[in-house]
Amino acid sequence: xxxxxxxxxxxxxxxxxxxxxxxxxxxxxxxxxxxxxxxxxxxxxxxxxxxxxxxxxxxxxxxxxxxxxxxxxxxxxxxxxxxxxxxxxxxxxxxxxxxxxxxxxxxxxxxxxxxxxxxxxxxxxxxxxxxxxxxxxxxxxxxxxxxxxxxxxxxxxxxxxxxxxxxxxxxxxxxxxxxxxxxxxxxxxxxxxxxxxx
Numbered sequence: 759x760x761x762x763x764x765x766x767x768x769x770x771x772x773x774x775x776x777x778x779x780x781x782x783x784x785x786x787x788x789x790x791x792x793x794x795x796x797x798x799x800x801x802x803x804x805x806x807x808x809x810x811x812x813x814x815x816x817x818x819x820x821x822x823x824x825x826x827x828x829x830x831x832x833x834x835x836x837x838x839x840x841x842x843x844x845x846x847x848x849x850x851x852x853x854x855x856x857x858x859x860x861x862x863x864x865x866x867x868x869x870x871x872x873x874x875x876x877x878x879x880x881x882x883x884x885x886x887x888x889x890x891x892x893x894x895x896x897x898x899x900x901x902x903x904x905x906x907x908x909x910x911x912x913x914x915x916x917x918x919x920x921x922x923x924x925x926x927x928x929x930x931x932x933x934x935x936x937x938x939x940x941x942x943x944x945x946x947x948x949x950x951x952x953x954x955x956x
Contacts, residue, residue, distance in 0.1 A: 761815050769825075775803055780832070780894075782895060793891070797939060804825060805879075808821035808825060808861055810950040810953045814954050818866035833851055836851055851894070857882070858883075881940045884939030887935075889936065892932045
């Protein structure tokens with residue numbers, strides 16, 4: 759029981775560190791650049807925390823549990839935007855669960871081999887998270903239309919959705935995020951395992 763309470767504490771704190779990571783839409787001018795940066799931050803926070811508790815408990819499924827806590831806590835926190843008057847379909851909550859499931863799968867399928875978890879699990883998380891979040895992002899309401907429908911003059915300028923500019927970041931943000939994430943998350947997955955040996 760204590761193990762799972764610790765998981766809740768760390769998952770909540772991980773979420774606090776990435777709580778605005780779904781708000782690419784508010785940085786409309788630099789949305790794709792923000793998407794890449796935020797994808798990497800989410801990937802690393804999920805990889806290190808979920809791996810730590812997955813190897814700590816040794817129970818496949820723990821990473822998914824960890825991702826679920828992060829997701830639910832983010833839903834609660836994003837209620838702040840809803841309270842400001844934005845519609846639900848304009849609020850982006852990062853999707854961690856499928857990537858966490860892949861981490862669990864890598865651990866289970868390799869019979870709890872930590873080295874396979876680090877290599878396969880890390881790459882799977884890094885490559886999958888930007889993809890799932892892009893699907894998430896393209897389902898939200900049009901930012902420009904929403905900006906006119908729900909003007910919020912009291913918000914600071916950087917939080918006000920504005921018309922997108924073309925050509926600021928034209929390379930694929932999914933490929934950029936997945937490429938960087940696949941490399942960096944292996945390192946952070948290894949860190950999650952290492953934390954159990956201190």
